[in-house]
Amino acid sequence: MKFFIDTANLEQIKEAEDMGILDGVTTNPSLMAKEGITGTDNILKHYVKICNLVEGDVSAEVIATDFEGMVREGEALADLHDQIVVKLPMIKDGIKACKYFSDKGIKTNVTLVFSAGQALLAAKAGATYVSPFIGRLDDISTDGLNLIAEIRQIYDNYAFETQILAASVRHTMHVIDCAKLGADVMTGPLSSIEGLLKHPLTDIGLAKFLEDYKKGN
Numbered sequence: 001m002k003f004f005i006d007t008a009n010l011e012q013i014k015e016a017e018d019m020g021i022l023d024g025v026t027t028n029p030s031l032m033a034k035e036g037i038t039g040t041d042n043i044l045k046h047y048v049k050i051c052n053l054v055e056g057d058v059s060a061e062v063i064a065t066d067f068e069g070m071v072r073e074g075e076a077l078a079d080l081h082d083q084i085v086v087k088l089p090m091i092k093d094g095i096k097a098c099k100y101f102s103d104k105g106i107k108t109n110v111t112l113v114f115s116a117g118q119a120l121l122a123a124k125a126g127a128t129y130v131s132p133f134i135g136r137l138d139d140i141s142t143d144g145l146n147l148i149a150e151i152r153q154i155y156d157n158y159a160f161e162t163q164i165l166a167a168s169v170r171h172t173m174h175v176i177d178c179a180k181l182g183a184d185v186m187t188g189p190l191s192s193i194e195g196l197l198k199h200p201l202t203d204i205g206l207a208k209f210l211e212d213y214k215k216g217n
Helices: 010-018 029-034 040-053 067-078 092-103 116-124 134-139 144-158 172-181 190-197 200-215
Strands: 002-006 024-026 057-061 084-089 108-113 129-132 163-166 185-188
Touching (some): 002 010, 010 190, 024 185, 067 092, 092 108, 116 144, 129 144, 134 144, 144 163, 172 190
Parallel strands (some): 002 024, 084 108, 163 185
């Protein structure tokens, strides 16, 4: 399972990278704005900074909602760096743009996916990644994890190469459950990754080891 971090914060990206387990980054204009990064030029420069921090794929989102606009923006994003993955919305023109980029060998991430049917269309269009938003489904009392299971079954039935990128991951158990269900990738905040480190018995055991060591010295 690949671990992506969902942020535009360079310090958090570096912290995850320093752990040696980071495989990529997902971000968007909202996350950029959260870090005070606005304006097209600044956003593009920041994408390059992120690419220079990590070795894996970096999803960069288009703003346009029409086919021509998505193609124009997506090509500009792809030209920034070899690691850039063009992030497209799950709408009709987004699927058209996905097919366009796939045919050109440009990686894509179809985002805002909330149904198995949407994920099937994205795979048919050759998407590199499909991003089902499990946390947002949970927010409206719908089982986001069930969507991961449905997509996994469909993709396995037909040997689609599109990777399931579990997005809107909110906490550590989301990560564990997605791993059990066979999601190819998870993306979430640094806290959801660091949460995997924690167990009270680990803390108790380490404290006991250190205590016994001090007694013997």
